[in-house]
Amino acid sequence: xxxxxxxxxxxxxxxxxxxxxxxxxxxxxxxxxxxxxxxxxxxxxxxxxxxxxxxxxxxxxxxxxxxxxxxxxxxxxxxxxxxxxxxxxxxxxxxxxxxxxxxxxxxxxxxxxxxxxxxxxxxxxxxxxxxxxxxxxxxxxxxxxxxxxxxxxxxxxxxxxxxxxxxxxxxxxxxxxxxxxxxxxxxxxxxxxxxxxxxxxxxxxxxxxxxxxxxxxxxxxxxxxxxxxxxxxxxxxxxxxxxxxxxxxxxxxxxxxxxxxxxxxxxxxxxxxxxxxxxxxxxxxxxxxxxxxxxxxxxxxxxxxxxxxxxxxxxxxxxxxxxxxxxxxxxxxxxxxxxxxxxxxxxxxxxxxxxxxxxxxxxxxxxxxxxxxxxxxxxxxxxxxxxxxxxxxxxxxxxxxxxxxxxxxxxxxxxxxxxxxxxxxxxxxxxxxxxxxxxxxxxxxxxxxxxxxxxxxxxxxxxxxxxxxxxxxxxxxxxxxxxxxxxxxxxxxxxxxxxxxxxxxxxxxxxxxxxxxxxxxxxxxxxxxxxxxxxxxxxxxxxxxxxxxxxxxxxxxxxxxxxxxxxxxxxxxxxxxxxxxxxxxxxxxxxxxxxxxxxxxxxxxxxxxxxxxxxxxxxxxxxxxxxxxxxxxxxxxxxxxxxxxxxxxxxxxxxxxxxxxxxxxxxxxxxxxxxxxxxxxxxxxxxxxxxxxxxxxxxxxxxxxxxxxxxxxxxxxxxxxxxxxxxxxxxxxxxxxxxxxxxxxxxxxxxxxxxxxxxxxxxxxxxxxxxxxxxxxxxxxxxxxxxxxxxxxxxxxxxxxxxxxxxxxxxxxxx
Amino acid sequence: xxxxxxxxxxxxxxxxxxxxxxxxxxxxxxxxxxxxxxxxxxxxxxxxxxxxxxxxxxxxxxxxxxxxxxxxxxxxxxxxxxxxxxxxxxxxxxxxxxxxxxxxxxxxxxxxxxxxxxxxxxxxxxxxxxxxxxxxxxxxxxxxxxxxxxxxxxxxxxxx
Numbered sequence: 001x002x003x004x005x006x007x008x009x010x011x012x013x014x015x016x017x018x019x020x021x022x023x024x025x026x027x028x029x030x031x032x033x034x035x036x037x038x039x040x041x042x043x044x045x046x047x048x049x050x051x052x053x054x055x056x057x058x059x060x061x062x063x064x065x066x067x068x069x070x071x072x073x074x075x076x077x078x079x080x081x082x083x084x085x086x087x088x089x090x091x092x093x094x095x096x097x098x099x100x101x102x103x104x105x106x107x108x109x110x111x112x113x114x115x116x117x118x119x120x121x122x123x124x125x126x127x128x129x130x131x132x133x134x135x136x137x138x139x140x141x142x143x144x145x146x147x148x149x150x151x152x153x154x155x156x157x158x159x160x161x162x163x164x165x166x167x168x169x170x171x172x173x174x175x176x177x178x179x180x181x182x183x184x185x186x187x188x189x190x191x192x193x194x195x196x197x198x199x200x201x202x203x204x205x206x207x208x209x210x211x212x213x214x215x216x217x218x219x220x221x222x223x224x225x226x227x228x229x230x231x232x233x234x235x236x237x238x239x240x241x242x243x244x245x246x247x248x249x250x251x252x253x254x255x256x257x258x259x260x261x262x263x264x265x266x267x268x269x270x271x272x273x274x275x276x277x278x279x280x281x282x283x284x285x286x287x288x289x290x291x292x293x294x295x296x297x298x299x300x301x302x303x304x305x306x307x308x309x310x311x312x313x314x315x316x317x318x319x320x321x322x323x324x325x326x327x328x329x330x331x332x333x334x335x336x337x338x339x340x341x342x343x344x345x346x347x348x349x350x351x352x353x354x355x356x357x358x359x360x361x362x363x364x365x366x367x368x369x370x371x372x373x374x375x376x377x378x379x380x381x382x383x384x385x386x387x388x389x390x391x392x393x394x395x396x397x398x399x400x401x402x403x404x405x406x407x408x409x410x411x412x413x414x415x416x417x418x419x420x421x422x423x424x425x426x427x428x429x430x431x432x433x434x435x436x437x438x439x440x441x442x443x444x445x446x447x448x449x450x451x452x453x454x455x456x457x458x459x460x461x462x463x464x465x466x467x468x469x470x471x472x473x474x475x476x477x478x479x480x481x482x483x484x485x486x487x488x489x490x491x492x493x494x495x496x497x498x499x500x501x502x503x504x505x506x507x508x509x510x511x512x513x514x515x516x517x518x519x520x521x522x523x524x525x526x527x528x529x530x531x532x533x534x535x536x537x538x539x540x541x542x543x544x545x546x547x548x549x550x551x552x553x554x555x556x557x558x559x560x561x562x563x564x565x566x567x568x569x570x571x572x573x574x575x576x577x578x579x580x581x582x583x584x585x586x587x588x589x590x591x592x593x594x595x596x597x598x599x600x601x602x603x604x605x606x607x608x609x610x611x612x613x614x615x616x617x618x619x620x621x622x623x624x625x626x627x628x629x630x631x632x633x634x635x636x637x638x639x640x641x642x643x644x645x646x647x648x649x650x651x652x653x654x655x656x657x658x659x660x661x662x663x664x665x666x667x668x669x670x671x672x673x674x675x676x677x678x679x680x681x682x683x684x685x686x687x688x689x690x691x692x693x694x695x696x697x698x699x700x701x702x703x704x705x706x707x708x709x710x711x712x713x714x715x716x717x718x719x720x721x722x723x724x725x726x727x728x729x730x731x732x733x734x735x736x737x738x739x740x741x742x743x744x745x746x747x748x749x750x751x752x753x754x755x756x757x758x759x760x761x762x763x764x765x766x767x768x769x770x771x772x773x774x775x776x777x778x779x780x781x782x783x784x785x786x787x788x789x790x791x792x793x794x795x796x797x798x799x800x801x802x803x804x805x806x807x808x809x810x811x812x813x814x815x
Numbered sequence: 816x817x818x819x820x821x822x823x824x825x826x827x828x829x830x831x832x833x834x835x836x837x838x839x840x841x842x843x844x845x846x847x848x849x850x851x852x853x854x855x856x857x858x859x860x861x862x863x864x865x866x867x868x869x870x871x872x873x874x875x876x877x878x879x880x881x882x883x884x885x886x887x888x889x890x891x892x893x894x895x896x897x898x899x900x901x902x903x904x905x906x907x908x909x910x911x912x913x914x915x916x917x918x919x920x921x922x923x924x925x926x927x928x929x930x931x932x933x934x935x936x937x938x939x940x941x942x943x944x945x946x947x948x949x950x951x952x953x954x955x956x957x958x959x960x961x962x963x964x965x966x967x968x969x970x971x972x973x974x975x
Contacts, residue, residue: 209950260914294854691913
């Protein structure tokens with residue numbers, strides 16, 4: 001039996017000679033632990049007396065819960081307790097919907113009581129000695145449901161007469177509404193040589209980290225305190241939600257994320273099951289663990305994308321984009337809170353282009369599907385897909401090369417920082433250079449020649465281009481994200497302990513943080529310990545997401561490191577009676593430049609700071625503990641008189657050229673090559689950035705070609721396991737050619753923009769363009785994702801005159 | 816309930832368990848080989864891959880009782896082998912690990928491959944890990960790491 005393990009990286013494998021520096025490729029510290037199988041994920045933990053919770057989930061998408069009978073379930077041997085939502089109604093306060101863009105406050109139960117609003121929603125919970133026995137008990141819970149009409153079409157859900165997911169909401173199923181317009185739309189569209197109208201859809205899929213959601217709660221009645229170990233990307237948010245739900249002060253709740261097996265947005269926020277597990281621990285006086293199955297994860301963890309864009313684009317005959325009008329309907333599922341998918345799509349429809357006229361009407365709609373949430377690139381991916389597909393569609397109509405059309409409209413380098421129509425301030429960029437670089441690398445002209453020859457030979461070969469921006473590090477009122485923080489303490493031994501406000505789920509933060517600290521303090525990596533994701537010790541943070549670590553956290557680490565360095569210098573210079581300017585810091589020592597005087601060690605300075613405080617210079621406080629902050633830059637919290645504001649701080653971007661061939665008979669797509677030029681500003685660790693980017697591309701390919709969450713008309717999720725939710729394997733990854741540019745953001749001291757999401761945005765856009773290009777001789781139009789072989793085959797057959805009776809290729813159908 | 820005995824990394828573990836207990840759960844909860852991870856329970860993701868008499872097997876696809884008499888090896892035990900350490904080193908050097916959740920399974924599948932095919936082609940490496948999902952790295956570095964380990968191993972053999 002083991003309790004929680006300390007989260008200190010093993011230092012004995014770190015090269016003691018190495019002083020890691022920012023910008024230098026440094027291998028990750030944490031890798032050593034993982035390759036030994038010594039990671040500690042929540043499910044690895046066992047506590048004395050621990051019991052296991054399994055949730056009963058609604059098999060029906062929309063129903064009143066009439067009766068929950070746990071009698072038979074409770075009788076099973078080894079079963080500790082079985083609860084309905086009503087049974088736990090006094091154990092938890094109701095949850096309040098979050099998200100400042102919500103139309104109205106919504107209160108919901110963490111364990112459903114009166115109504116189930118999506119398939120897979122937790123409606124009861126069984127607790128037993130083993131998860132197997134708990135599942136047996138869960139299977140014996142009898143629930144009488146009174147089915148209600150199911151709402152699965154977001155556009156139908158907007159109608160007055162539609163059944164309602166949340167009856168108490170006066171606006172029906174519209175939970176979010178955003179409108180924006182520049183003032184010149186009518187004139188702009190009137191002046192256009194061509195207006196193209198299209199309907200483009202992104203489909204629903206999920207972030208699907210390899211580690212499912214899991215939580216372990218231990219309530220200690222002696223101290224009236226609760227500890228929750230949970231695979232989360234944001235410990236402070238979870239703490240607040242649990243504290244509110246259980247009527248505890250934050251000081252009584254400690255939330256810890258040990259090693260987390262990936263997030264990609266799925267582990268942002270607080271799942272209702274985690275709150276229930278915490279309540280169970282207090283009710284039962286035992287540690288309670290919950291590990292969801294993959295079936296549950298696909299059914300009940302946050303879903304992403306799934307937007308309909310009815311968009312109009314106004315252009316001149318030579319391909320200059322004059323304006324854009326968009327109506328967005330976003331299917332947010334049974335959402336009692338809203339995420340950034342609608343707001344970010346609204347803000348970034350104009351993409352990387354100089355488009356001055358823009359109007360959008362956007363609706364976030366509740367349906368009886370699972371809740372919507374952060375999925376890597378949330379909102380921005382939907383915008384990028386739409387504008388990038390649109391450009392190729394228009395270019396084809398104008399008879400223009402899509403590369404030329406992009407070059408004509410990209411924001412020019414001289415315009416940065418560039419304010420878009422919605423007020424977003426694009427910080428820096430060399431867009432034209434980036435696009436030209438990828439076209440060069442891909443030998444674009446030759447690719448077109450090869451395509452022509454391939455076509456003559458009957459192959460369906462296509463070339464697609466995309467240029468995406470990926471806004472990072474959002475901040476706004478009520479939701480937060482305003483700053484990063486880092487506390488650093490030099491211990492009496494001279495070792496350094498670092499406490500960042502954000503934690504990692506695979507992004508290598510510990511390594512990057514160590515690089516920054518070592519670079520400033522000039523110590524070796526084995527002298528630095530990083531502690532993260534623990535509300536007891538971590539400065540308040542907003543959760544890892546929005547690629548904000550490079551933009552807010554790392555600068556805060558930099559600030560704190562420099563604060564500590566300055567204090568060391570001040571104390572040492574006082575000892576030396578020398579000018580601080582003359583002090584050199586190297587190898588854990590401080591000395592006076594240009595003299596042979598003996599140096600003072602960090603350990604000696606620490607001794608002065610902690611013990612011999614009479615030796616401190618006047619005005620310098622004891623101890624060597626500093627907290628550095630970095631405020632999220634380039635953010636406007638209020639809209640101006642034109643309704644404009646800037647919600648994201650930094651703007652990495654990527655240009656892609658993709659070459660595909662479509663098999664005429666099967667519809668399957670081979671990606672022959674994929675060229676990427678990526679600019680995420682200053683690169684803090686080239687190794688980590690490259691691997692992050694590769695992972696983004698892989699996930700983007702999955703979302704473009706293979707992954708989909710399909711609901712039938714009754715709101716039943718059809719893809720329930722990895723057998724029918726197709727995650728890309730190694731074989732789905734094509735040959736990748738990566739290039740990069742480094743255009744720092746002027747808004748942070750380190751110049752990094754974040755690399756966690758950008759590469760995910762391009763595949764649906766570039767591959768969609770490539771596939772439509774490939775199928776253009778057949779006149780096929782591609783307006784929906786994903787680009788599965790099944791769909792493409794139907795489109796090809798329909799175009800070739802062999803209709804199979806299915807003209808609208810959309811939702812999955814049983815064969 | 817039957818007494819289930821499974822030899823894990825050379826040590827016999829014994830416990831009274833339900834006969835339906837999956838091998839992966841026996842390994843994690845009884846033998847405490849927590850390097851073996853649970854990702855999907857339908858044999859698709861490979862996070863639970865272990866060596867069963869030297870062959871990579873998805874331990875969520877077997878009952879613990881079926882492993883009676885078998886020699887099960889996990890990363891905890893394999894880490895003692897110099898040839899496995901070469902693979903671990905290569906994973907570190909090539910940045911083949913991010914969140915670490917797929918890593919144990921990847922290492923075992925790769926080690927199983929190198930045991931039967933010390934000079935694999937890229938295609939053979941990909942085939943060997945095609946049953947192991949990774950969501951973080953995009954696989955490129957993992958393939959590079961296995962290739963590198965194979966080359967290191969070949970070099971050390973040829974230098975004898």
